[in-house]
Amino acid sequence: MSIETRIERFAAMGTRVEFHVFGPVDDEAIRAARRAVEAVDDSLTIHRPSAATALNEALAAGGSVEIGDPLLLEALALADAAVAATGGLFDPTAGKGAPGRWSALSLDVAASRVTAGGPVAFDFGGFGKGYALDRAVDILRAAGVASALMSAGESSIAVIGAHPLGGGWPLAIPDPGVPGGTLAVIEVEDAALSISATVGAGMLAPNRAATVRPRDGRAIAAARTAIAVEASGALAEAISTALIVADAGEAAALIAAWPGHRHLFDHAVTAAAREDADV
Amino acid sequence: MNERDFDLTRRGFIDRVLAASTGIGMATAAPWAMAAAAGVERGDRVRLGVVGTGDRGRALIQNILKTKNCTVAAICDSYAPHLARGRALVPAGTRSFTDYRAMLDARGLDAVVIATPLDMHASQTFMALDAGLHVWCEKAMARTIADCGAMVARARGAHKVLQIGHQRMFHPTYLAARKRAAAGEIGTITQVRASWHRNKSWRRPVAPDATDRQINWRLYRDRSAGLMTELATHQLQVANWFMDALPTRVMGSGSICFWKDGREVYDHVALVFDYPGGRKTIYTSLLNNARYGCEEQIQGSKGTIEPELGRIYSEDPNAVPALQQMQCDVAAGNKRAVPIGGATWFPELPVRTPGTPLGWGEYDETMLQFEGFGEAVRKGRELPGLLKEAYYASVASLLGEQAMDSGRALDWPKDLVAV
Numbered sequence A: 001m002s003i004e005t006r007i008e009r010f011a012a013m014g015t016r017v018e019f020h021v022f023g024p025v026d027d028e029a030i031r032a033a034r035r036a037v038e039a040v041d042d043s044l045t046i047h048r049p050s051a052a053t054a055l056n057e058a059l060a061a062g063g064s065v066e067i068g069d070p071l072l073l074e075a076l077a078l079a080d081a082a083v084a085a086t087g088g089l090f091d092p093t094a095g096k097g098a099p100g101r102w103s104a105l106s107l108d109v110a111a112s113r114v115t116a117g118g119p120v121a122f123d124f125g126g127f128g129k130g131y132a133l134d135r136a137v138d139i140l141r142a143a144g145v146a147s148a149l150m151s152a153g154e155s156s157i158a159v160i161g162a163h164p165l166g167g168g169w170p171l172a173i174p175d176p177g178v179p180g181g182t183l184a185v186i187e188v189e190d191a192a193l194s195i196s197a198t199v200g201a202g203m204l205a206p207n208r209a210a211t212v213r214p215r216d217g218r219a220i221a222a223a224r225t226a227i228a229v230e231a232s233g234a235l236a237e238a239i240s241t242a243l244i245v246a247d248a249g250e251a252a253a254l255i256a257a258w259p260g261h262r263h264l265f266d267h268a269v270t271a272a273a274r275e276d277a278d279v
Numbered sequence B: 001m002n003e004r005d006f007d008l009t010r011r012g013f014i015d016r017v018l019a020a021s022t023g024i025g026m027a028t029a030a031p032w033a034m035a036a037a038a039g040v041e042r043g044d045r046v047r048l049g050v051v052g053t054g055d056r057g058r059a060l061i062q063n064i065l066k067t068k069n070c071t072v073a074a075i076c077d078s079y080a081p082h083l084a085r086g087r088a089l090v091p092a093g094t095r096s097f098t099d100y101r102a103m104l105d106a107r108g109l110d111a112v113v114i115a116t117p118l119d120m121h122a123s124q125t126f127m128a129l130d131a132g133l134h135v136w137c138e139k140a141m142a143r144t145i146a147d148c149g150a151m152v153a154r155a156r157g158a159h160k161v162l163q164i165g166h167q168r169m170f171h172p173t174y175l176a177a178r179k180r181a182a183a184g185e186i187g188t189i190t191q192v193r194a195s196w197h198r199n200k201s202w203r204r205p206v207a208p209d210a211t212d213r214q215i216n217w218r219l220y221r222d223r224s225a226g227l228m229t230e231l232a233t234h235q236l237q238v239a240n241w242f243m244d245a246l247p248t249r250v251m252g253s254g255s256i257c258f259w260k261d262g263r264e265v266y267d268h269v270a271l272v273f274d275y276p277g278g279r280k281t282i283y284t285s286l287l288n289n290a291r292y293g294c295e296e297q298i299q300g301s302k303g304t305i306e307p308e309l310g311r312i313y314s315e316d317p318n319a320v321p322a323l324q325q326m327q328c329d330v331a332a333g334n335k336r337a338v339p340i341g342g343a344t345w346f347p348e349l350p351v352r353t354p355g356t357p358l359g360w361g362e363y364d365e366t367m368l369q370f371e372g373f374g375e376a377v378r379k380g381r382e383l384p385g386l387l388k389e390a391y392y393a394s395v396a397s398l399l400g401e402q403a404m405d406s407g408r409a410l411d412w413p414k415d416l417v418a419v
């Protein structure tokens, strides 16, 4: 018996997005899920005019701004929770040379208002991808989808239900230092997974910004890969980013908080990886 | 094909033009097409005198004969063998002339159709206008930018119709493409990459009773701007049309680099036309490699249109190989780990997705140009928007020639006549 499959592939959020749905599904549900991803992109992108771009302009000198865009407001609320959950290790206001300023913000979700004591600019980056997949997952689940794998740029993955052949979805995370090698095989079911790395071919992708430490805005030089499996994509992105910038103690604490679901690999930088980084 | 079949095909074709030229934005993007497809009124056929029964002139005659409102009332060619070939296409008794002046003086025409070498277009247009006739003239308009402007000004001054032969503007595929671009399907169009590449000398055999300048007029600078006026004009019209704008500046490089046979015009041209907002048209034409043929790649943030091929492509990324493998595994009943999770980077090879068809077929767009012209002549009112497109396309091709000749970037002229 063959399994019905439906593949949707498109470009969004500066990367390629794929939905692989197994079992029956309405075309309309697929379209709605795709539109949900595109809508998050349209709201959160900072590469073209968007609600996020407008907010960054409005807060260029600080102040208090009302947020009219519901997706941006929800993303800010989720980011606020993620910043708290990571003790500020995840901070979407941090940029190269610009320490994170989330602690200087106050977000009033009920009043749709954000207030900043000084200049602040948001870059949701991977967090936006995780959030977008969450919204698409909700739509497909509501439409009765019981088995699906979704990928945004291959570093943000969400799965609905079990693998079409039963059990968890086995994902083999590549070792950036060893061509063809695997860092870990992780089985996921009804979960989101995020991979952050400071090395590997992925770092050559255009517009790929280095991960910076919110404390001082410094780019992380250590060669590491972090993996987080969480119930939501937004949280998975925040945790994997936090693991990359964490010091040893902070990383151990994050991993201990959800054992078996959070991983950090420190790589000896191999010759191959260094060559990659020079391209 | 019997009469009924022809009528069905004709109806189908006109319906396609109508369908493609109605829609948001199309009233301003292609007003001529709607007007031409609106149908022909009953009445006497418009009497056309065709000057130049060379390759193109004969194709035009065949198309005119298919129209419901035009007739070939006279033909003219100064070269007897070509006139004879023209005569073979028209009913016996159709008047034929070797001298253009004589054709005009003989009267009995409503309009002339000019299909002679480029350097003749302006003077033959002026003579026809002076004789009180409307004019249909092949592209490009004239050998100089000044003459192109003079053709517009004198036709307007004489209140006569002047229509230029840009048949793509009547082609259902182009109209459908333009409509889908207007609907935003390929996003903001920022670049048109157009090319006309051939692998042949472009030189025609010369019979003993003719001269090379006469037959191979395209290869002589005083007669033609070569690839620019003969080929690029069509595509620069398409580029301006899809950009919905005029170039602001052009730079280019031309060379005689392969066919070193004494020709005077470039066999390689490469140009960049700037448009407002940082957009551009990149144009190349050459005569010793045909792989990329003739195409206008209309490139937007969400997709690409290739109207010569009749296809539209969306900016779908390549498939993730690991997920393709997963699909194969599942189909085969194998559960295997999916190697995914590094932000994998993929080589930026050309995307080979097949796209979807815009509708393509052998259409009678050249015939429709004449039906439109016939109605314009009857009403004494030109098809809206058409002359403007033609004028700017000719100016763009001639300005491109100047940019290549001078080796300088040239601004779009500020002293063009109003159209």
Ligand SMILES: NC(=O)c1ccc[n+]([C@@H]2O[C@H](COP(=O)([O-])OP(=O)(O)OC[C@H]3O[C@@H](n4cnc5c(N)ncnc54)[C@H](O)[C@@H]3O)[C@@H](O)[C@H]2O)c1
Pocket (backbone or CB within 6 Å): B051, B052, B053, B054, B055, B056, B057, B076, B077, B078, B079, B082, B098, B099, B100, B115, B116, B117, B118, B120, B138, B139, B140, B165, B166, B167, B214, B215, B229, B230
């Ligand atoms: N729209 C198109 O797709 C298309 C295609 C081909 C050619 N054209 C255009 O058609 C025109 C003619 O091209 P062609 O390939 O037929 O050239 P051609 O050389 O085959 O034909 C030109 C004809 O004009 C005749 N002629 C020249 N001077 C004359 C004069 N003073 N009086 C009468 N007849 C004269 C020549 O004897 C010749 O028969 C050009 O402007 C060309 O750009 C347009």
